[in-house]
Amino acid sequence: MEKRRDIYQAIADPTRREIISLIARQSMNLNAIADNFDASRPAISQHIKVLTECGLIMIKKQGRERYCELKIDRLIEVTSWVEQCRKYWNETIDSMENYLQELQTKNKKNGKQ
Incomplete structure (x- = not known):
């Protein structure tokens, strides 16, 4: 079982986010990805393994090479969740701003500053 x-x-790890950015532009083999980092190839392979296990990338064999490709549908799930959070916080902040404006208006009417 996988x-x-x-x-x-x-995606919390900055190296893995950078790997995602690299392969979002084009499919890359493992060596080409590793060449973009100061980390060891085994360390980059471990990052790629994590990204594969969570379904963000898939590895396709072409001859003797293994190429990493981004699975955009999984990123869309993350984007959707982030958008829901952004919408909630924007609405919350807007509501707070409106409340503070109402308080300020009441205070001005009552002669308080």
């Missing part, structure tokens, strides 16, 4: 990792833990 191990499933949490996608949010996977």
Whole structure:
């Protein structure tokens, strides 16, 4: 049985986010990805393993090479969740601003500053 990792833990790591950015532009083999980092190839392979286990990337074999491709549908799930959070906080902040404006207006009417 394939191990499933949490996608949010996977993207919390800056190296993994950079790997995602690299392969979002084009499919890359493991060596080409590793060449973009100061980390060891085994360390980059471990990051790629995590991204694969959470379903953000898939590895396709072409001859003897293994290429990483982004699975955009999984990123859309994250984007959707972030958008819901953004909408909630915008509404909350707007509500707070309206409340503070009402208080300020009441205070001015009552002669308080």
